[in-house]
Amino acid sequence: MSRYTLHLVLVACLLITVVSLQFYLVYDVERLKGSFEPPIYEAFMSQAREVSLEEFIHLARSHHYELMLPTRLPKGLTLSTIYYKCCPLVAIVVYSARGVKDFRYSELAIEIAPNPYPLSEEYLLQLNRTSVDEYVIRVGKWYARISPKVEFGDEERRRIFGPHPMAIYWEGGLEYLISVLPPLTLEDLEYIVRGLAKAS
Template sequence: MRRAIKSLMLTLATLFIIIPIFVLQSDLHSGGGPADFYGTSREVSLNETINVAKLYNLPIYLPSELPDDFERTAIYLKDGPFIAIVVYSAEGNKDYKTAELVIQISPGGSPPTYSELESIAASMFFARAIEINSWPVLINEKASTGGDVETKKKWGDYFLLVTVYIEGLSFSMTCPTLTTNEAILIVENLYLLPNEPPTNTI
């Protein structure tokens, strides 16, 4: 058990560096920099995202309520393996590197238990584990924005990162303009597509 927790801590520590900047490939462009998600994905509709997820037998959850004037502005999809980035903005921003709310959906393997997340959070600054709708959730109120120049220029060195583990997927939300309570409310209102949301679809 101790070895499993140590391994999980190492994995999540890596994710906290990788996920915020969405460096999703290790291949290099001819210029020598890391490939970003734009080079390996395409912009798609919500229906196409759902249909591709069905091919992989993956559940897609999105929020039914959002704070402020946020609207979904873009979805970027890579289907080998399945990774989706859903962008929300109150400014019409479609760039996942600088938008106010970004949700990355990707295979997460066997999800950690709540007690495992508690152990991880206890070893980190500004992090805590909670449980929402029986899902284990890890909140990092001061996650590194990583090395992307555009992200760091707009949001500084840190932002809020919330990771939810649902049915073998991790839903990682970067939300630099939101409070922790607002982010928790988003998680509470995640619903399974293509079911009808409890309120207006967003």
């Protein structure tokens, strides 16, 4: 092998080493950055603010949305607070009989976000024939998908409460994730969902 060829080989090896080292350094930095990302709760709360019901309705209408909210609640349950974030628009409506404002621990929480593409009526109705762990009920002009046991996304809530009932409802370009915690039951969830109506 000539001295010139040997020089080229050494340069090529050096370039490969430098590029590989840069790749692993970038990967490691990104991995470390990822490990410090806040959990779902902290990420949402760092951008959200509390609003009144009247302000929430006004904000939703400014985005051309009409809200659907419960018209009836299990005994003792009242509105605790509403967290609103934009943009993208995400809101969490919190209800509690104990005055709890943290939606991870409140008896009823409703997460609302835009979704212009709800599941088709055919697919939803098919769930009642094919699914063993969820079912569909009619609510007004559309349907709600009910799951008796769902693992919530927040790790702390999963650890304390485990799986619990949740419903998903679509109306007017919005998706509603409605979840309940003890002492509320699956029957309470259905009662709440069947009472959804346009907020005014």
